[in-house]
Amino acid sequence: MGARALRAALALGLLAAVQPGPAGRQRREAELFLQKYGYFGQPAPGERSPADFGAALRDFQWVAHLPLSGVLDAPTVHQMGLPRCGTADAESRRAARRRRKRYSQHGGKWYKRHLTYRVVNWPSYLPQHEVRLAVKAAFELWSNVSSLVFWEARDGPADIRLTFFHGDHNDGLNNAFDGPGGALAHAFFPRRGEAHFDNDERWSLHSGKGRNLFVVVAHEVGHTLGLEHSPVKSALMSPYYKKLSKDFVLSWDDILAVQNLYDVDHNLYIFKGNHYWLVSVSGNASEPQPLHTRWPGLPPGIDAAAWSELSGKFYFFKGGRCWCYKGSTLEQGFPQKCSAGGLPRHPDTALYFQQLRHLVLFKGPKYFVVSEETLHVEPYYPRSLRDWDGLPPGTTGALRHRDGFIYFFRDDQYWQFDQAKLQVVATGKWAAELPWMGCWDANGGQVLF
Incomplete structure (x- = not known):
């Protein structure tokens, strides 16, 4: 038995149960490997049935991109011996079928940024x-x-x-x-x-x-x-x-x-008047919700809104004022007038642009790069909208989609913007071409917005 298998056997209290002979030793080492990396639960490895062993092997072979034979063949043994991470493979083939999100259910996450x-x-x-x-x-x-x-x-x-x-x-x-x-x-x-x-x-x-x-x-x-x-x-x-x-x-x-x-769980927010709609990743839209129930004190008819990936805050703009919320809580000192910082009145569109790590406001043929800390326009801005190759003036909304593109909207049109090329790469009718916008009721085929 190799040093790694010996140490693992000692750790699991199984040394006395090691089977003699090369075939038995190889199976025992494979069982210990599958146990260590999360392909078995209880009972102990010595009690594994051939069906359990074969199922665990197929799960490992799926993760390792090997043929799903369920047999301890030479390629599988070779793969088990390669250098790798010592953290268990909790995302088995069966688990991958059950859920789409690939993060630790038991480990959770950090609740700070x-x-x-x-x-x-x-x-x-x-x-x-x-x-x-x-x-x-x-x-x-x-x-x-x-x-x-x-x-x-x-x-x-x-x-x-x-x-x-x-x-x-x-x-x-x-x-x-x-x-x-x-x-x-x-x-x-x-x-x-x-x-x-x-x-x-x-x-x-x-x-x-x-x-x-x-x-x-x-x-x-x-x-x-x-x-x-x-x-x-x-x-x-x-x-x-x-x-x-x-x-x-x-x-x-x-x-x-x-x-x-x-990030903000990839939900899409659509604003109109004094209501908003929430569209999930699946494209299912909520019923219209009053703005004040989610963001108390926010007036209807906002001009532009953005969510910052840097701070996790929502920013809303109307006229010459700005509101900033952390979740549903209005930040201290808001609403505040934005004219002192050089921000435009009645901006067309707002978004957080990750390449610059700043908020960006669009107004007519110009755009403004804004510091979150001071809500002042950065030096050398505003600049011409020509920097955003192919983007027309007067868009009324924007978002960064999980596919990596930024989508701008105006009336029934959308413009797909490539952040790497800094240019528009596609345009069309959002209701017909972007199902994730949630604009069609799945049962009746009726426009929701």
Whole structure:
């Protein structure tokens, strides 16, 4: 029996039950592997029926993108031996069929958007400043696609702690590191906030020999934010760490998973008069709701509205005044006049533009970039709407959809804006072409708005 299997057997109290012979030993090691990575519940591995073992193997083969044979064949044994993350694969094939959201049900999430992290120690052969830069870049991957903000704490307490350990490190023998190969690292869901790395691995900060620290840290940070493993092979959160390449490190599966946890749940708000409609991700629209029930003190007939991915706040504009709400609570000092900050009266459209990390207001042929902290227009603005190639003046609403595009609206038209190309890439009739707008009743085919 190998060292990893021996340690796992001791951890589970199963050493006496190990079957003799190569075939029995291989099955026992496979059972221990499936137990460790969450493919079995109770009872103990020694009591597994052939049907249970085959079902667990098929779940693992699905996650590993192998043929679903349910047989412990050579490719399956080989895959089990590859270096990987030590956190369990809670998202099995059956679980994936039951639910769409891929985040930890038992680990929850952080209930704040500003988090600190601390690099407790690092391998002695790696330069300290380069390790810190790699860790910072790993955290920035997630902050760039969510409303989370991270900063490093050099000492003292921190929300998330990154530590390198040898062997058993008081996480239980099942989590003990096993030297080069095997489990390279593991992490805990919120709000324990810890990621542990095997100090006996050969870590690298570049694309040469050794395990790339940046990729592994970025993966484990995903767990500390509440994300489970992804069944998507190209995802950073795949249990078998992706290789660093020229491709973007985060896949859309990673991005949507973290945004489901920390953005505004992808609901769409439509405003008209003194009512609003809420449209869910599925495209189902609510009945019209009075504005004052959700945002007390907000007047009817607002000009523009935006939700900030940076602060999680709602901003409403009407005439020369602005209202700011955190949830349903009006922030202190609001409503306030916006003219002193150079904001336009009666803006056409408002949105939070992630590339700039600022609010943007549109008025006629110009746009204004606005600081959330001061509600003042930033220097060198307003600028011409020509910067937004193909966007016409006078749009009356905008949103960033989960597909990555920004959609602008006016009357029955929409314009699809590519944030990377900074240009409109499609236009059409939103009621007919955008089913997620919720404009058709599923039963009667009647326009809701």
